[in-house]
Every structure is written in structure tokens, then in C-alpha cells.
Amino acid sequence: MKFKAEVKVMLKPSVLDPQGAALERALRSMGRRNVDSVRVGKLIELVLEADGAAAAEALAAAWADELLANPVMEKYSCVVAPL
């Protein structure tokens, strides 16, 4: 069975995010004063083959640990849905 997994990878809150800071400055300089903070992360959409939703989520989390996220600087979360 095929599943679609969304892995959200964000820098840990303690890690400086220059890309987010640049976007925040850009929004402010465009006069958008109601912006408070901006953080930029990665969204990785996987299509994968697994026996069930729990197995698919475990696979996505394992791959995030192994390859998709850097556990020193980043945290991730996975959401899985059948395709």
C-alpha cells in the first residue's frame, strides 16, 4: 500500500535562522509591520510503500533520522496519509 509522508524539518529554536531573519526584514521593509517572527524549514514529501500507516510513519521517521534531518541542529515531525 502506498502512503504519502510529510516530513517537516525545522531548525531547533536555539539555532540562528538567517533565511528566516532575512524574510522577516524583507517583510518589514515592505511595510508589513504585523509580522512577528519568521522561521524557514524544509518540507519533504515522500511517497513510500508500507504495510500500514504505523509502518509508513516509522519508516519516514527512520529515514528522517538517517538522512533527511540533521539531529544536531534540526528537529522533525512526520505526518502520514494513505495515497
Added chain:
Amino acid sequence: MKFKAEVKVMLKPSVLDPQGAALERALRSMGRRNVDSVRVGKLIELVLEADGAAAAEALAAAWADELLANPVMEKYSCVVAPL
């Protein structure tokens, strides 16, 4: 009132995604054969000030149009939640 908006920015399906292709190849070369496809996008987390959820979503979408996404190559979606 403060809201947290998540703007997901993905390349349009017709646009080649070399970063996703590289991750897919890497997973396969690590022996993870049940991966089918990988696409990589951006996840932008904004904290913003707005009068209500609808206004916050409209703001996030306007900013995505103006700055956060490239409408030629990317599509985006916004999800807003009160903070």
C-alpha cells in the same frame, strides 16, 4: 491577537526537483527500496498579528504571493492557528 501561520511552498509538479531526486537516490543507495518519490519544499513558519483567523490567513497568503513563493515555479498553501 497573535497567530501562527504555516506556509508550505512546493515546486509545481511539472518542475524538476534535483534536491528531491538526490534524496531519493540516496535513500535507494542506502537500500531503502520502498521509497517511491521524494519532493523537497520550504516550510515557512510565521508569527503574525491579526484581528482574526481569516484575516491572518489572508495576510499569510498575500505575503506568500508577494515574497515567500515564486508563483512561476512554486505553489503554496497556508494553515493558520491561534497562538
